[in-house]
Amino acid sequence: MTHVLSTGFETMEANNPNGSPKIRGYNIINGNLSLASDGKTFVSTNPAILSDELGEFPLSTKEDVHSALNAARDAFPKWASTPAPTRGQVIGNMGRLLMDHKEEIVRLQAREIGKTLKECGGEVQEAIDTCLFFQSEGRRLYGQTVNSELPDKELFTYRRPLGVCGIINACNFPSAVPFWKMIPAIMCGNTCVWKSPQDSPLLSFALARLMHEAGLPNGVINLIHGKGSGAGQHIVDAVDMGMVDKISFTGSTPVGKMIGEACGRNLVSASLELGGKNPLVIMPSANLENAVEGAYWAGFGTAGQRCTSLGNLIIHEDIYDEFMQLFMEKVKSTKIGNSMHYDGVLYGSMLSEKYAKDFLEAIEMCDSSGATKIWGNGRISKDNKPENFQGDPSEGVFMWPHVYVDVTEEMDCFHEEIFGPAVTIVKARDFEHGLHLANASPYGLSSAIYTNDRLEAYRYKTGIKAGMTGINNSTTGAEAHLPFGGVKGSGNGTRESGIWVIEAYSYWHAVNDELSGKLQLAQMDVHEVEIEEAEADYNSLA
Ligand code: UN1
Numbered sequence: 001m002t003h004v005l006s007t008g009f010e011t012m013e014a015n016n017p018n019g020s021p022k023i024r025g026y027n028i029i030n031g032n033l034s035l036a037s038d039g040k041t042f043v044s045t046n047p048a049i050l051s052d053e054l055g056e057f058p059l060s061t062k063e064d065v066h067s068a069l070n071a072a073r074d075a076f077p078k079w080a081s082t083p084a085p086t087r088g089q090v091i092g093n094m095g096r097l098l099m100d101h102k103e104e105i106v107r108l109q110a111r112e113i114g115k116t117l118k119e120c121g122g123e124v125q126e127a128i129d130t131c132l133f134f135q136s137e138g139r140r141l142y143g144q145t146v147n148s149e150l151p152d153k154e155l156f157t158y159r160r161p162l163g164v165c166g167i168i169n170a171c172n173f174p175s176a177v178p179f180w181k182m183i184p185a186i187m188c189g190n191t192c193v194w195k196s197p198q199d200s201p202l203l204s205f206a207l208a209r210l211m212h213e214a215g216l217p218n219g220v221i222n223l224i225h226g227k228g229s230g231a232g233q234h235i236v237d238a239v240d241m242g243m244v245d246k247i248s249f250t251g252s253t254p255v256g257k258m259i260g261e262a263c264g265r266n267l268v269s270a271s272l273e274l275g276g277k278n279p280l281v282i283m284p285s286a287n288l289e290n291a292v293e294g295a296y297w298a299g300f301g302t303a304g305q306r307c308t309s310l311g312n313l314i315i316h317e318d319i320y321d322e323f324m325q326l327f328m329e330k331v332k333s334t335k336i337g338n339s340m341h342y343d344g345v346l347y348g349s350m351l352s353e354k355y356a357k358d359f360l361e362a363i364e365m366c367d368s369s370g371a372t373k374i375w376g377n378g379r380i381s382k383d384n385k386p387e388n389f390q391g392d393p394s395e396g397v398f399m400w401p402h403v404y405v406d407v408t409e410e411m412d413c414f415h416e417e418i419f420g421p422a423v424t425i426v427k428a429r430d431f432e433h434g435l436h437l438a439n440a441s442p443y444g445l446s447s448a449i450y451t452n453d454r455l456e457a458y459r460y461k462t463g464i465k466a467g468m469t470g471i472n473n474s475t476t477g478a479e480a481h482l483p484f485g486g487v488k489g490s491g492n493g494t495r496e497s498g499i500w501v502i503e504a505y506s507y508w509h510a511v512n513d514e515l516s517g518k519l520q521l522a523q524m525d526v527h528e529v530e531i532e533e534a535e536a537d538y539n540s541l542a
Pocket of ligand 1: 306
């Protein structure tokens with residue numbers, strides 16, 4: 001067995017035709033590199049240049065997933081009893097190593113999922129911020145001392161780790177989101193099995209290696225690769241076998257519900273961060289230029305592939321025409337292309353061919369919903385490309401920006417999340433109608449309003465049902481120390497990030513220490529305070 005740190009990245013015999021390296025990827029179980037038990041593999045492809053293969057990765061079997069879970073179980077007692085500030089120190093080292101290698105990691109991420117270099121830079125920074133935040137939380141994993149109702153008795157609370165955590169994330173935020181999950185998990189003393197997203201296995205492999213370089217003991221984070229419902233499903237199935245104490249999942253609402261059911265029937269904790277159809281309301285008092293910029297970024301940044309991307313753009317009818325003119329000017333001028341080769345592109349390729357396929361189906365759903373398409377033409381090709389497309393679109397999977405108007409709440413496209421560059425636009429008669437529309441989808445992740453009327457902003461903030469709200473800001477842009485998550489179809493109420501996520505990876509342990517040398521019964525042996533006989537006649541007051 002080869003330990004992950006005893007070797008570099010292994011290049012495969014044949015590199016890509018363009019000379020870019022192709023890596024032999026491994027699972028990391030108990031610090032050791034391993035292939036799938038049946039030797040099967042899958043390939044990771046650059047979605048902006050489909051001929052560029054990043055490497056080959058194990059298609060993990062049930063057996064592989066179980067060895068990873070067992071390794072995490074074996075590593076748990078020692079890691080849980082490592083002092084929390086020491087655990088924090090390892091996490092701090094991870095943040096510093098990420099800073100040292102930020103540029104390479106950013107470039108690798110951009111190559112593997114097609115997000116722009118600028119956005120990948122922001123995301124890796126979010127992973128670094130998470131490490132720096134939780135390094136010091138390791139010195140603040142406070143419990144409380146609580147007064148007892150009995151003399152010579154002390155009460156305490158402690159935060160305890162849950163055990164083995166199954167971590168399953170999507171590839172749209174392939175460094176920040178797994179760090180949002182695993183960093184607080186290990187800070188609290190848990191151990192993890194991380195199922196890498198199928199579309200970013202090389203990045204996960206590099207990040208997991210870096211974590212070990214930072215001093216992470218073997219078995220505390222185990223990485224397994226897989227595709228589709230394979231390895232991830234084996235983790236979920238293992239909940240029924242008593243092998244998993246926590247699942248943290250970011251992905252679609254149907255899969256989240258399935259995981260929630262498996263966890264629920266076993267009374268296992270689940271953190272579920274699911275879809276969104278995030279509304280953004282524009283009111284007449286808004287600064288329209290800012291509103292256009294916010295809506296444009298929320299809709300088309302990341303090619304619309306954030307959970308927090310704009311879904312329904314809700315525009316007050318009095319400023320509809322003016323807003324739309326400014327908005328469409330921007331949409332039509334959108335610069336799209338591979339950011340590794342062209343500067344200043346707003347967005348790059350889709351995350352992978354799978355995301356492209358799903359997006360095209362969602363566009364069909366919009367068309368058949370009865371909405372009016374005023375911009376966009378599916379997949380970009382040599383003969384079908386917007387004016388500012390950069391490069392050769394046939395190299396990868398690129399999509400037009402799409403805009404649908406005349407959307408009403410009766411239509412499917414008003415309610416369904418579209419993961420990609422498409423915005424559905426709804427007209428609002430007044431503020432009340434706008435708020436109603438913002439609340440009318442089945443989701444409740446992010447939300448936003450542009451207004452300069454303070455009372456409207458207040459009414460929106462108090463009337464919207466969502467986990468996050470932006471005032472005069474876009475729907476995206478969570479920071480590493482604010483709670484992230486949703487309500488309704490967007491999740492089960494757990495939160496990522498900041499001090500709030502600690503609730504998701506620890507349980508409260510209440511301890512009482514009897515010092516009196518005898519058995520004192522709570523409630524029954526409590527000293528009663530005598531009430532003085534009253535002189536006053538309270539009846540005479542009436
Ligand atoms: C996600 O899309 O899963 O708030 C996470 C944001 C990012 C994180 C998005 N910081 O848009």
